[in-house]
Amino acid sequence: MKPSALVPSILLAASLAAIAADDATPLNLSPAGPTLAQLNAAKDWTPIFDGKSLSGWTGSGYEVQDGAIVCTPSGAFLRTEKEYGDFVLDFEFKLKPGSNNGIGLRYPGEGDAAYVGMEIQVLDDRHEKYKGLAPYQYHGSVYGTARSLQSEKNLLKPAGEWNREQIICVGDHVKVILNGETITDTYLTGIKPIDGNPHPGLARTSGYIAFCGHGDYVAYRSLRILDFKPAAHVLPGNPDNTPPPGFSALFNGKDLSGWKGLLKGPNDKPHVRATLSPDKLAAEQKIADEIMNANWKIEDGALVFSGKGESLATAKAYGDFEFFVDWKIPANADSGIYLRGAPQVQIWDPANPSQFQNGNQKGSGGLWNNKAEGKDPLVKADKPIGEWNTFHIRMIGDRATIWLNGQLVVNNARLEYLWDAKVPLPRAEQIELQNHGNNLWFKNIYLREIPY
Structure with missing residues (x-):
């Protein structure tokens, strides 16, 4: 004092x-x-x-x-x-x-x-x-x-x-x-x-x-x-699907352990899903997992999406965390990372002319569904289509800081809860790999939980 x-x-x-x-x-x-x-x-x-x-x-x-x-x-x-x-x-x-x-x-x-x-x-x-x-x-x-x-x-x-x-x-x-x-x-x-x-x-x-x-x-x-000093924003030389010190691997490079299918709408939304009875939730999850197993496969140590079915979700909910994921997409593709069950860290093809009106030429990594801060990335940091990209994400409270391929693209921006403006962002929820009906590849998915 x-x-x-x-x-x-x-x-x-x-x-x-x-x-x-x-x-x-x-x-x-x-x-x-x-x-x-x-x-x-x-x-x-x-x-x-x-x-x-x-x-x-x-x-x-x-x-x-x-x-x-x-x-x-x-x-x-x-x-x-x-x-x-x-x-x-x-x-x-x-x-x-x-x-x-x-x-x-x-x-x-x-x-x-x-x-x-x-x-x-x-x-x-x-x-x-x-x-x-x-x-x-x-x-x-x-x-x-x-x-x-x-x-x-x-x-x-x-x-x-x-x-x-x-x-x-x-x-x-x-x-x-x-x-x-x-x-x-x-x-x-x-x-x-x-x-x-x-x-x-x-x-x-x-x-x-x-x-x-x-x-x-x-x-x-x-x-x-x-x-909890942030890790290096990229991990050069780190073996695939091998977590760096202090992190855990959410994907083992071999199977879908630790993952589940995303429930079909409207139960894909956290605040709606929370109203389901345990029996109803289990029944819906069984259907979602069957769809997951039919459309998400492992090839050469990577999660590969067929282009059909639903998004993939972690089996566990996470609150504050530091997160890595490598991803690549084909031409004209669209995807994203949902944090705490909410959209989204944007992934798309910056050269796709059909998305120019939505701002894809600015690059991936923005919180695209935000109305205010963080909607657009600070810089365009995407690698050429077909090459692997790396997201490094820190989620503290309701704010996200995001690096794409080592470059800061979002700086401590609040993640708005798209589904219902009257509902606060969940304090802990699943992380999702989103699809828009095209092939996707993900690997090197690591997470360090941060006490809160």
């Missing part, structure tokens, strides 16, 4: 209305349980504190005591030597009565972390000296920007006891879980800071992790990190 936040003058009359309005807005928090299950299953955690020294850290006023990093009375600032962009930080911390600290994210190395980066509050916010806090000053809030559940409900353990916390910072998503319950869950794109101050750090994509102290005792231990 900033020192100025400790005095009543923080509640300036000019900002009272904005703060009160934000305080009245219900928090939209996703549950912690599924997130923690994902984190508990992860196997590639990396410790960032060895429990014995400050190796890997730089700063002053912190020391190691009993296997923990402790802020001393002269403690002001300590940061990692390595930069991180997209990650999950898992740690334990302990406060004394009235303790005040913070965790800087994507900090550039100079300036006030709460503004030039982001600062997650670490505060004994129930102490009497903090009466009158603004909503964005409680423990776990993104300082000045997003309030936490701590402003309504105390989930901190008593001073002197260890707390466990996870901070998810991936793309524009920031989620904080305290002692098993979500307390902050926000998306930064387009967000207006509550405190009315400029926060240019919200736009940063990487930086240091920092402890922002005020000379109060705070202890941190068991610090570890999951790094």
Whole structure:
């Protein structure tokens, strides 16, 4: 927390209305349980504190005591030597009565972390000296920007006891879980800071992790990190259907394991499909799978579509993820990738004159059904017809970033839900390989799930 936040003058009359309005807005928090299950299953955690020294850290006023990093009375600032962009930080911390600290994210190395980066509050916010806090000053809030559940409900353990916390910072998503319950869950794109101050750090994509102290005792231990830095946008030399580190293969190059047929309309739409009874869904899926098996084959390690039948869908639903798929099409063909069951990342022949009125000459990779941002690709990156292309897609919240053959074609654009503007994009749904009645080829389909 900033020192100025400790005095009543923080509640300036000019900002009272904005703060009160934000305080009245219900928090939209996703549950912690599924997130923690994902984190508990992860196997590639990396410790960032060895429990014995400050190796890997730089700063002053912190020391190691009993296997923990402790802020001393002269403690002001300590940061990692390595930069991180997209990650999950898992740690334990302990406060004394009235303790005040913070965790800087994507900090550039100079300036006030709460503004030039982001600062997650670490505060004994129930102490009497903090009466009158603004909503964005409680423990776990993104300082000045997003309030936490701590402003309504105390989930901190008593001073002197260890707390466990996870901070998810991936793309524009920031989620904080305290002692098993979500307390902050926000998306930064387009967000207006509550405190009315400029926060240019919200736009940063990487930086240091920092402890922002005020000379109060705070202890941190068991610090570890999951790094979700985006993979290289193309994978030259990677053997076919062999996932890169951290990814799983959705297609094994041999059979249709892990895939299912797309149900016929209107049950192809997620919000309609969700209304089917279990028996009706099973019956419809049996028909769809028969059609799939008749028209989707494996040839030379690739999924090949006959040009008849329905699209192909993953058997599993996915929420936030990083995804690779190689594809090729014949002349004049049309296809796409549905994300969370919604159309679509466009695939088509840029030279097909019958589609010029629809903008195919701009190339593949756009979110073609969008009415606004992302509809058209930023650049034309298609390879010649008959050659393999590579999509690299990151889906965070309801926003997609897409690279085609290593070139950025969509930058953090919201995927609109075509089927019904009144229905939000599903938080998790199947990925689909779409067809428009022509031959298609797909291979090297890899996915890394991202906790949310």
